[in-house]
Amino acid sequence: MVVATDDADVIVVGAGPAGAATAYHCARAGLDVLLLEKASFPRDKVCGDGLTPRAVAELVRMAVPIREQDGWIRNKGLRVIGGGHRLELPWPEISSYPSYGLARSRMSLDQLLAEHARAAGAKLHELTNVTGPLRDERTGRVVGVTARPVDVDGRRAGDEVEYRARVVVAADGVSARLATGLGRVKRDDRPMGVAVRTYFRTPRHDDAWMESHLELWAGEPGRSDLMPGYGWIFALGDGTANVGLGSVSSTAAATKVDYKALFAAWMANAPAEWEFTPNNQVGPVRGAALPMGFNRGPLYGNGLLLAGDAAGMVSPFNGEGIAYGLQAGRVAADAIAQGLARGTAAGRERALATYQGRMKDDLGGYYTLGRVFVKLIEHPEVMRLCTRYGLPRPLLMKFVLKLLSDCYEPHGGDVVDRTIAGLARLAPAA
Structure with missing residues (x-):
């Protein structure tokens, strides 16, 4: 039995950082948002729990409280140990990002972000397992999802339901079930x-x-x-x-x-x-x-946007995914708000398509450099030489820290910033 239920402007599937950020920014833009999460909070997620300054900047944009009394611990930078060396590398002092990182377990972080989205006006439905996309019979465009309620152990706990919306965002993690259900398979040539x-x-x-x-x-x-x-x-x-x-x-x-x-x-x-x-x-x-490295796409097509792990947005350099999930939520929400404000379907689609362009313009070249980096460090002898002879060189390590942490000035900055930004612009954003 299929039961009709809530409609919304936007349905977001998955309440991790990417989904919660999308829901928050959409709600702040005045959109009616439905955020669907298959688990119940608090729930665990395998992660390092560390946030780089890039991620901190996104939390600031979301007005998330980040004081230590709010449950965070701040860190000064990265301590690197290898090749007989032990170095402490402070986060860089640049205008684009704060000069500190944060840490907090995903058990509490994800709940905090989901509740933050709910406080902004998003409707959060936990214990709701999305089973597939709902498509328009004539155009094939995604117009919602099918889902069923589940208990805390993931067992079916009710009838299948339909949720309809003008746009759907798949932030359903590495499994990417919505995307794969539409034939958007992962690329085997990505890390x-x-x-x-x-x-x-x-x-x-x-x-x-x-x-x-x-x-x-x-x-x-x-x-x-x-x-x-x-x-x-x-x-x-x-x-x-x-x-x-x-x-x-x-x-x-x-x-x-x-x-x-x-x-x-x-x-x-x-x-x-x-x-x-x-x-x-x-x-x-x-x-x-x-x-990693945008291993699934397109990021937008036929009413469905991909964000976070569902789109392979983890950095090949350092395994960081939270910063890019939060960024994707912000950029997606802007594209959605602009798209839904258009008076025609063609105008809506042009606006929604800007999401992929903006994400690829900002991260595509950087991720391409990351793929080259991974191919190099796959060879143990290369990694051994890098740690033994590269770590003691201050200028080289400054370059490496900014490159690996993605904490560099994209426009201007010092010679290291300009070098990294230039390399990222020259690298193809495939």
């Missing part, structure tokens, strides 16, 4: 990352630096087996730290690496003072795929 993480109660919970381990050793560094991938330790300021490791491949080919076993080997040799012990572990080791 794919894999990450696993857990939490530990630790004295390091208030570390002022996000820490990245460019080499993972099965035992004593330099005297044991070098394992694939990189590791991180991000303090959350609440008595715990997010600890994880990941790797990236230049293609979407499945990896046969047992990352949980690698994580266990790394933790078995962690310094005792970190207290990364089984007794201090909070929750299981969980893993997730990281779709």
Whole structure:
């Protein structure tokens, strides 16, 4: 039985950062927004929980409270460990972004952003599993979605329903079920990352630096087996730290690496003072795929926009996805508001099509550079040379920090900013 239900100007599927940001900005633009989430809050998401200054700037645009008393911990920059070196690299002082990052568990971050969107006027429906697109029989345009209520374990809990809207945004994560249901398959020539993480109660919970381990050793560094991938330790300021490791491949080919076993080997040799012990572990080791470099598209077509992981918006440089999901929500909302204000269908479609153009113009060249970067670091000997001989060079590391964190002035700035911006403009935004 299909039951007609709420109509809206915009339906957003998925209440992660990309979906919540889209819903917030659309609601602020005066649109009637329906935000559908298959889980109930609070709910977990595999992530490093660290936000770069680029992501912080998006939170500021959304007027999200980001004071430490609001549950955040600020960080000064990135501590890099590898090749026998240990460097602390402060976030750059530039006009485009603040000079600090933030950290907060996704368990609370996603709920905060969803509630922020609801406070702006979006209607949030939790425990609503979207099952497919609803299409106009004549034109084939997406005009809504079909969905069914589920319980907290994901089991069906009611009749299938239809939700109709003038525009639908798929922010449904790496599975991208709405997009794949319309034939928008992922590109196998784009990078794919894999990450696993857990939490530990630790004295390091208030570390002022996000820490990245460019080499993972099965035992004593330099005297044991070098394992694939990189590791991180991000303090959350609440008595715990997010600890994880990941790797990236230049293609979407499945990896046969047992990352949980690698994580266990790394933790078995962690310094005792970190207290990364089984007794201090909070929750299981969980893993997730990281779709990178616009691995699915088009970003808009026939009434459906893709945002966040559903569009493969994770950076190939650093595995960052939150900043780009938030940015996509802002840009998508602007295109939607402009489109729905047009007097004709043709005018609406022209405005909606600007979403892909703006996202590709801003990130396409940068992601192309990221694909080149991934192809280089896939070779262990290249990565080893880079860490051993590149880390001690201050100018080179300034360049690397700005490039990897995407925290550079796109217009103007110093010679490093101009170099990165020039490279990104020259790289094809495919």
